[in-house]
Amino acid sequence: MTFSCKPLEFLWNKDDGSLTTEYFAALSASIHMFSAGITYAWIIPSLPRLLTDEYPFEITRDEASYVAIVSSLGFIAGCVSSSYLIDVIGRKKTILLMTVPQVLSFLMIYLSFYSKVLLYLGRISGGIGEGSAMSVVCLYAAEIASPSHRGVIVNLTTISNVIACLFMNVLGSLVDIYTASLACLVFPILQWLTFTPMPESPYYLLIKGNVEDATRSLRSLRRKLDVDVELETMKADVDRQMSEKGGYKDLFGVPANRRALLLMTCFRFFHLFSGMVAIAAYAQVLFESLRIPPAIGTSLIMFVNMLMFMSANFFIDRYGRKRLLIASSAVIASFLLAIGIFFLVREVTSIDLNNYSWLLFTMVTIYYIFLSVGVSPVVGVFASELFSASVKGQGATLGGLVYAICTMVSIKFYQFTSDHLGRAVPFFTFAIVTIGAVIFYIRTVPETKGKTLESIQEELKCSSGETSAEITKTDYVV
Template sequence: MCHLTVDSNMLDGLRRDFQKCWPQILAIAIGCLGTLNTGFQYAWTSPYIVQITKDKENYNISEDEASYFAVIPPLAMMLTCPVSSYITSTIGPKKGFLLTTIPNLLNWILIATAKQAYVFYIARIFVGISDGIMFTSFPAYIGEISTPKVRGTFGNGPTLAIYLGEFLINLIGMYLTARQSAYVCSTVPVLFGLLFPLMPESPYYLLTIGKEEEAKKSLKWLRRKQDVEEHFQQLKADVERQMSEKGTWKELIFIQSNRKALLGGVFLRISQQFSGLQVFAVYTLYIFEKSGTNLNPHMSTITFVAIVLTLNSISCCTSDYLGRKKAYIISLAACTIVLWIIGVYFCIDKFQPQIDLTHFQWLPLAGLITYTIFASFGISIIPSLMLGELFSSSIKSKGLAVLISALGLSTTIMYYLFYYLNTTFGMYFPFIFFAVCSSVSTALSNWLVPETKGLTLEEIQRSLSRKKNETPA
């Protein structure tokens, strides 16, 4: 009887919590339509580089030419991110994110009509522009509209939507041509463009431009209550303190909290990419085709991406329990071990042909699945989750511009390196390279990754401002 009462009280508490925060969850969920499209565009190369290079009737594109499909978006994102950051800081995270509808639609229109490589290149440039705006606007939007509890649980929604998009585009790639995929996928940015304008602007942003009444109205909608005066005054004080900083490039380096946020954010993005995480998403089918196993490459790809989606769905709901820092370190260390095992397998396959690996041809798929299990609660989700948490209002646009540049540069390098190292030396070399990089990153994580679990944006700034041995007040 007592057990039933406890369960009933717990359910009532959960119901009350949901009634208070469902507008925040709804805003994040509708925004995730934009990142679902990002997932389509990220992993579009996985099924379609192989399909397009083999289809000599409709396209005359070589494997070398098609390899740039993966490289161009992060490069374009890096080059255009100062503009993306300026757009977000000028018109606000909501309107900035909404602008991604335009380059997303242009990308799918060009893919639907493309026959030559240069048209695909232009389409992929639009992908990079969209990614730059999305990464500077949506994480900031989530961080500014949600409570720490909602942000901890649902702040991983965009990452989950990206993985869902990656799964769906690989599934679509089994049955539809590149042109047909463009028609199907273009419906998502259209839906996003129709629904997201109905969501409120960030109260943080509204306060920075002096629109107090609109900020209060936004807070009332997001918190589901009419009396928000106490929270509004606290938010106003936080924004005023953060905006009292000049927000110059010099302050990004010389103010301790900004410097720690910058180092932590850049490290998270670079270590994530140099672990091979995004390479596996973009080149999934290519890896399985080149691995020499007797497993069906398409089925291996779908199995792998489905497991990625499932595991990250679970992790997105449970990531707040471990804490950002601990989850990242454990995840990265475990992934490092798996990368060494896969690298050694491919090394033996290349240099010791006399060794019969017939009974171990399942290892590349099993290895990548194991990698995914360990990546799902850490390196897959933590960098994106923390993107909107680290910087104060005055410096956020500049800080995010640097982080997006780091992401674009590191992703571009990794895509190119993977293709070059594989074609020049063999599949073993990229995996050994990823393993070495991840080993170094694991050793550095304890010093460079900050902890933000359960903290408001203002509390995070205070935590970053504290000296190493200083305890909270």
């Protein structure tokens, strides 16, 4: 017995049960996330260049902060449009379509030596691609992955984002803004070449009632001829979830959806107000006092960051999401407090800490180690698991809005408090928020390790206080 589909025959005309196709599809989708990581990290090496005569237009520190955060406006647009498109044209076509604003972003930044306006427009366009990647790629990876390997496969998309940050920091430190922009054009093109033949999510195909294509997709992903049992289970799960109401009103009105939205909002808030984006954006400025070049210092941190993300694959499906989230957040809070004390002593007292700049570098490195091995990958996995199929688009949209708003506020908060109140203030604030996060995680976060997407939904219903009768009345079409 054989089966085939010409675009992917070389991948799915197999019956070996391996995970090859799942990983290949996830890695290909992750190129979209890689381009998003370039947009995210672009400001790290570029900010010092914008503040010098190398850039043809004068950029003040205040303007530079807006160059850093303006991509969040595009991020919102990318989240909203992608969250709509994933249920209209599918996960796969949305990812392919949203490579276009990434291409335009790199082109406009390259041409920004003609006009400062193009710099802002390029950042906004890149933000659209970034918002799309954050909304769709993890969702696609979660829906194509086997439950026992979902954490690892979803985390691959996050790893690609971290690798992109390291890549952009090194590239942007070695070449000028314009040359770096041209080099980055390679990745959206590579995205098209590798992802076009990949299978669509079987969940999406079942949502659209296309059982035949869903069967072919699942066979290619699992590399098995016999997928009837899993397909029937998946179909029953999708039918049940799609029988629920699926508008924004129901995202807030249905207790399980409301709980998922609350968790998502808190995850995003605590993640971003742990200082992740703000510290990264101003990393090279932060390390100006180091005896090694700031670009090398930030690159070393990002390299360690990348290694920790990769090691998170070992922990995330072995020890569970919740335990990893709590432990890493507790350590992060401790080092944020320590960094705040370092700056407080340096700025308020007469103690000379110039010979101890290595200590600051060490503390920031450890901060990023625990951020990368716990909080960041776990939040990414949770984001792909929480919402029912009927409201995934709406949930992704609101999650993206929270992400964008928190990004803008945290970066501007860091810049304003650092310039006017001292660098200790933002670090103490981030530490207090992260301590609150630890308490929240202990009290409210469910464990999703090894569970199917359907069982996670049932647990959310139970946690939100819905009884069996209420579930039947509210969620099923009679």
